[in-house]
Amino acid sequence: MSKVTVYTKNGCPQCDMTKVVLNGEGIEFETFNVEEDENAFDHVVNTLNLRQMPVVVVEGQEPFTGFQPDKLKAIAVKC
Secondary structure (H helix, E strand, O other): OOOEEEEEOOOOHHHHHHHHHHHHOOOOOEEEEOOOOHHHHHHHHHHOOOOOOOEEEEOOOOOEEOOOHHHHHHHHHHO
16 A cells, blocks of 8 residues: 555645545545644645645655545555
């Protein structure tokens, strides 16, 4: 199974729904809050060059942002 990481922020309904779909698909993932974790913020903004949350990073794939249920369900098929 590929490693899945979700970067979130406080009060983000899209972040919450992303986690709901991943859990519903049985996909294990790590979560980092960019407002509470300076290293996570630095990684998302300076390394990935992204600003919209959530950011979903799947090992071996291009990261994507926002709530995208089709992409989240596709992770389950690939994992």
